[in-house]
Amino acid sequence: MPRIPIAANTASTVTINGRDLVAFGGCNYLGLGHHPDVKASVVRAMDYLGLTTSASRETSGNTLEHELLEAELAQFLGMEASILMPEGYTANLALAQALAAPEAWPAGGGDPPVAVIDEKSHRSIRNAVEASGFEVADFEHLSAADAMRVIRRHTDRRVCVWTDGVFAADGAIAPLPGLLAAMPRNNALLVVDDCHGFCVLGTRGRGTCEHFGISDPRILWTSTLAKGLGCYGGAVASSRRLIGVVRDHAGIYKGTTPVPPILAHAAREALRVIDREADLVSRLEANVRRIRRSLAAMGLPVEDSPSPVMTFVLDSAERMRSFYDRLIAQDVFIPLIDYPNGPAPLYFRLSVCAMHSPGQIDHLLRSLETALADTASLACQARAAG
Numbered sequence: 350m351p352r353i354p355i356a357a358n359t360a361s362t363v364t365i366n367g368r369d370l371v372a373f374g375g376c377n378y379l380g381l382g383h384h385p386d387v388k389a390s391v392v393r394a395m396d397y398l399g400l401t402t403s404a405s406r407e408t409s410g411n412t413l414e415h416e417l418l419e420a421e422l423a424q425f426l427g428m429e430a431s432i433l434m435p436e437g438y439t440a441n442l443a444l445a446q447a448l449a450a451p452e453a454w455p456a457g458g459g460d461p462p463v464a465v466i467d468e469k470s471h472r473s474i475r476n477a478v479e480a481s482g483f484e485v486a487d488f489e490h491l492s493a494a495d496a497m498r499v500i501r502r503h504t505d506r507r508v509c510v511w512t513d514g515v516f517a518a519d520g521a522i523a524p525l526p527g528l529l530a531a532m533p534r535n536n537a538l539l540v541v542d543d544c545h546g547f548c549v550l551g552t553r554g555r556g557t558c559e560h561f562g563i564s565d566p567r568i569l570w571t572s573t574l575a576k577g578l579g580c581y582g583g584a585v586a587s588s589r590r591l592i593g594v595v596r597d598h599a600g601i602y603k604g605t606t607p608v609p610p611i612l613a614h615a616a617r618e619a620l621r622v623i624d625r626e627a628d629l630v631s632r633l634e635a636n637v638r639r640i641r642r643s644l645a646a647m648g649l650p651v652e653d654s655p656s657p658v659m660t661f662v663l664d665s666a667e668r669m670r671s672f673y674d675r676l677i678a679q680d681v682f683i684p685l686i687d688y689p690n691g692p693a694p695l696y697f698r699l700s701v702c703a704m705h706s707p708g709q710i711d712h713l714l715r716s717l718e719t720a721l722a723d724t725a726s727l728a729c730q731a732r733a734a735g
């Protein structure tokens with residue numbers, strides 16, 4: 350599908366070609382990118398900080414805002430320390446560069462380290478481990494049993510299991526307890542890229558680990574700050590010792606300009622909003638529950654899950670294009686995408702935000718029902734052809 354130029358947006362609407370549509374796409378899951386306190390914090394910080402540091406942090410581009418955000422983010426997550434990166438993509442690369450260094454593994458082990466990754470991991474994970482010299486072995490999507498089979502082939506090696514917490518392209522939640530159980534106690538680490546779980550899952554929005562109620566020293570965390578938190582940037586969180594290794598060994602950290610300090614300031618405010626307005630996470634959860642149940646009742650193939658990402662396909666590409674057009678005609682935008690690792694080459698990725706009002710959700714559900722009925726004849730044609 351072609352890219353669509355959005356002229357303006359709110360947490361739950363987009364303006365396209367002069368028309369306002371209710372939007373069920375994107376990853377601003379709590380609406381924090383449009384929260385008045387978060388927006389005001391950017392303006393406030395603009396008074397005493399410029400747009401960019403114009404230098405890397407280890408030269409002259411380190412600000413108090415960066416250091417405070419690192420401390421507050423670690424505290425928010427219940428981890429010892431964190432380090433900021435320019436984006437979520439570079440957070441994975443920075444961590445892989447650090448884990449490729451022997452200093453990251455006090456117990457030693459054969460070279461090169463092995464990255465055992467979910468076959469549908471985000472491309473930033475695969476790129477990161479390949480570019481950092483890991484031997485890479487895939488396991489079956491969401492299968493802890495298959496991860497164990499792969500790990501057992503490498504018992505004498507340093508092993509790093511790597512997965513998305515919530516998968517962007519199908520909304521599935523990684524089986525973190527099973528993955529931990531599949532790993533040996535020594536010389537094995539579990540990296541969770543929680544770009545789509547952070548601020549979303551768990552009763553306090555801490556993410557996929559909170560969802561499962563797990564905390565384990567073998568878990569390392571990476572994320573973007575641009576999705577649930579509504580800001581920009583990325584981060585790695587883990588033990589103080591490993592964060593020191595990232596700082597010392599990740600070339601991508603040393604050689605890049607950090608997240609703009611005004612956005613680091615905004616991210617600090619966004620973290621505070623999540624704790625101040627605890628109902629944001631529960632509103633998201635309630636919206637997700639309502640939409641998932643209604644979609645399933647309409648016969649769309651979605652499961653019961655707290656994940657705000659729902660993907661579905663219809664009988665044929667022709668029906669999906671027609672369905673998409675009929676939604677747009679009713680002022681509803683659900684992206685029809687061909688992003689990798691989804692359930693099919695072309696699919697709908699519907700995502701939910703805490704700021705969707707009950708009226709907007711009513712409108713979505715009515716529009717979906719109408720579009721399903723209006724395109725039913727295309728389903729019959731697809732079945733006859735198939």
Ligand SMILES: Cc1ncc(COP(=O)(O)O)c(C=O)c1O
Pocket residue numbers: 436437438439471473513517542544545572573574575582583
């Ligand atoms: C799972 C996952 N990891 C990493 C990234 C990259 O984050 P960023 O956009 O901050 O680079 C994304 C999406 O953008 C993602 O979905």
